[in-house]
Amino acid sequence: MDNKRKNKDFNPYNCGVTHFLNKVGGKWKVLVIHGINNGYNRFSLLQKAIPHISKQMLINQLKELVEDKIIERTEFVQIPPRVEYHISAYGKTLLPVILTIQEWGLKDMKA
Template structure:
């Protein structure tokens, strides 16, 4: 018989799905509208192409985004949010509000974010 796992508040599985610097931001962008790879690269310019590919693959494997290949020449690939992803994105909204409210206190806001107004409201 395996080890009994301690009771969890549920954060472990949630944080595992959105772990890393980019997933929550990518999820937010895809939630606003389905997007192609190039669009996501423009919307999140600081992410490397390699990291974007990796994050999208992990998000697809976790079932929070759907990757659709359109039979066109050249093929078009579009990423959209799944119902599971919408649930996760909605759960992240209070966390995002907290982050905006306390960004200066936690000193986690980048200098660019401090200068630019938020592109979306929560």
């Protein structure tokens, strides 16, 4: 995991776009955040919301998002055990950006 993320802070020109992509770039993270924000806050719900993501990829993305303090993982000690994710206060700063992304997508789909 560490090895996979070795370039995650590489930003030689202090570029804002690079910084964003280092945090949540790639094919999945923005979608995972968007899913959790829309109530798909458990692993099985996220798998339904994002049917084309593999199980291992979803595990990795959630782990990295937790590491980066963008989402938080809460484990409920009950039988059967239950784990929920929610967006952290820091992660919520991304929501207006994701809204802009969504608006572009919806508009472009109609075009």
